[in-house]
Amino acid sequence: MTDAPLSRRAETIVAVAPFQRLSAFMNGPFRRLANQPDALDFTFGNPHEPPLPAYVDALRENLTPRDDQWFAYKWSEPEAQDAAAASLRRWLDIPFAPEDILMTTGGFSAIALALKLVADPGDEAIFNLPPWFAYEGIVVEAGLVPVKVRLDPAAFDLDLDAIAAAITPRTRVVIVNTPNNPTGRIYPEATLRALAQLLDGASARHGRRIYLLSDEAYNRIVFDGARFQSPIAYYPPTLLAYSYGKTLLAPGQRVGYLALSPDLPERAALRDAAFFLQPSIGFIYPNALLQHALARLEKLSIDIADLQRKRDWMVGALRDMGYRVRSPEGTFYLFPESPIPDDRAFVDRLAERGVLVMPGWLFETPGHFRICLTANDAMIERSLPAFAAAIEEVRRG
Ligand SMILES: Cc1ncc(COP(=O)(O)O)c(C=O)c1O
Structure with a gap:
């Protein structure tokens, strides 16, 4: 017997590689810069401007109790479920029923809930690289085995052949994130x-359903008038995870759902x-205030x-400087190529110039870095000379 303070579960989570990498980043370039008042932080999807006034109004309005149960325990509240289902019906033209919207404390817990609902310890969960950094931790915490498949590197599309090759009789869930972070x-x-067909075929062959977990945290952040297509329209065994944290740019106010x-x-x-x-997972329902306000929050969005x-x-400025960068179709991220293969070294060079971005190393995709567009105009303006100087330094060798 040992008296180690940590459970094996906790030790396993601490050891998850993407968390270790994130911790190294947070304790390295991020810590060095983030507290400096003039640092330009393009890392996490956090706001850099005051919240939407209508957002604050919606919370304020619902702060005043209308009955003695206003702040009582709240499960998935019917008014919140109604509002979310109505908006999903409008967005996706699928007749979602309010009772099928399971309200959660954001996207993190919608994903954790989905995995725990359908997968058993030892089952495999496939996700794509580059991934959102938290997938592996959530998958491992649920007792599942992460199986990683690289996106087609040319266009960052799903590589369906690679997904098909990764499926085994133990595959229970495939996680797809679109629009992709x-x-x-x-x-x-x-x-x-084609993915739906592939999963139908594999489920039939192995005699066990493979669920799709559609992580749609950014499904309302789409550009150029594009119409977002949800995987759930093509594959009914899809669990749709949504977070209001992105659309409202208020990620500390935890509200989302699993549909x-x-x-x-x-x-x-x-x-x-x-x-x-x-x-049992820890009462992962949004707090009362957010559920009361949801019908109003549903109507709001960042610009x-x-x-x-x-x-x-x-994108234009970076391309003019010589960076190779795709123009994203949605989300609030750019994922340019690093001008040198060592993306961590390049991110350090930017950090020396006061600009903080995330290396592709954090996303298991070296040779890239991520810029978050929630930055305000002044930050962008001030960052451009630093981006220009960093690539110029590479050119001069
Ligand atoms: C792809 C993706 N899914 C889910 C989430 C979780 O969203 P939330 O923090 O609102 O729960 C995030 C947050 O960054 C994300 O990028």
């Missing part, structure tokens, strides 16, 4: 249809299980046209 790619309808398709035969069983699972303007500004 960090690539900004939105997967086209034809790809989603079940009306065409999913086992949805009542999943719903009933969630009723016990969500409290997407303004975000698109910032995208065009930065």
